[in-house]
Amino acid sequence: MRSPQPTSDDHDRLQLAVEAAGLDLWENDLVAGTVTHPATRTFIELGYSLEEVGNSLNFWLDIVHPEDRPAIDTALVAYREGRADNYRSEFRLLGKDGEWVWYANYGKVMRGAKESGMHRFIGVTFNINDRKQREEELARINRLLSLQNQQLDQMNNHLEKLSTTDPLTKLYNRRAVNERLHRLVSGEGAASGLLFVDLDNFKKTNDLYGHDVGDILLCQVAQRLQSCIDSNDMIARFGGDEFVLLIRAPENDRRPLRQYLESVCQLVLSVLAQPYVIGDLLVYSYGSIGAACFPEDGWSVDELTKRADIALYCAKKQGRNLYRFFEPSMEVALQQQDSIEKELRAALKSRQLELLYQIQVDRELKPIGVEALLRWHHPGCSARWNFCPMPWPAT
Structure with a gap:
């Protein structure tokens, strides 16, 4: 059918x-x-x-x-x-x-x-022309958005780099070091050394030759420091003439960390002591280094940076062009000095200081001069006589 x-x-x-x-x-x-x-x-x-x-x-x-x-x-x-x-x-x-x-x-x-x-x-x-036009417009907008997103990512990367880079030397800056240290103390890193490197008498160079020469010197110092460390280590400019090295002993180096860091410190001081050629000038500059070890010298970023800074202070105080590793006695001595300075300032206000004069004589006991002594009447404590250096610089 x-x-x-x-x-x-x-x-x-x-x-x-x-x-x-x-x-x-x-x-x-x-x-x-x-x-x-x-x-x-x-x-x-x-x-x-x-x-x-x-x-x-x-x-x-x-x-x-x-x-x-x-x-x-x-x-x-x-x-x-x-x-x-x-x-x-x-x-x-x-x-x-x-x-x-x-x-x-x-x-x-x-x-x-x-x-x-x-x-x-x-x-x-x-x-379907209207639909295609809408699709093409949407595709155009998506391409534009994609391009803008790429540009935004590039800008963000650039800003991130700027935020962690020293503009003069192109090294890492303080923020970048702190971020790396936070990762280190949070358990993401192995035993490491934190070295604070400070140029000796850098202000004198600036005063003699000007800040332009000083800036060139800082850039040359940065290049020399980079030659002293491995690619996995970190170098940064903390500010002014102070640099920071965050160093981990190489896996193929069997020496204890401190012994390896000592070799790095010696190399850094030797490299920095070489003369710098800046235009027609021959400039000499030296460095001092303060070192702290993780985790022996601290489990926090504040502890590590403070103790490396204390070691640097002691290196400068003991003659410059030296390196010193942090020791607990350094911190105790600084705390005692700070306490004495504060109490002396209070003593001035409360009239606890008495000025005395003592005659100086020669071998024949003839007076040849007078020396001034300052006696501190500290209430209830006679042990304050155990300090000799001036508590603050003379002006």
């Missing part, structure tokens, strides 16, 4: 439904290679008359954008080989006014009666 054949009313109703949906119905004869029913609405939108379109597929192929032809061919092959349930493609067609307009095609082969051997390729075309 044959299925009822569609009537002209059925075709009209289908055409009405398709047009109401904004679709343009078309039909091609694959055997003859002709257009049985052209996509009339589409070609009218593009400005072509039906006479120009004709019934050949060549006209449609001629106005397809060259860049879209491969995608159409791929879709047709996928459908013909059974890898797709129907034919779908999107492409641009050239309007009579020279503008390219986006369309989409959905189609399927409908087989006719066996005796006719006819293959009907039926589908719909519809305008």
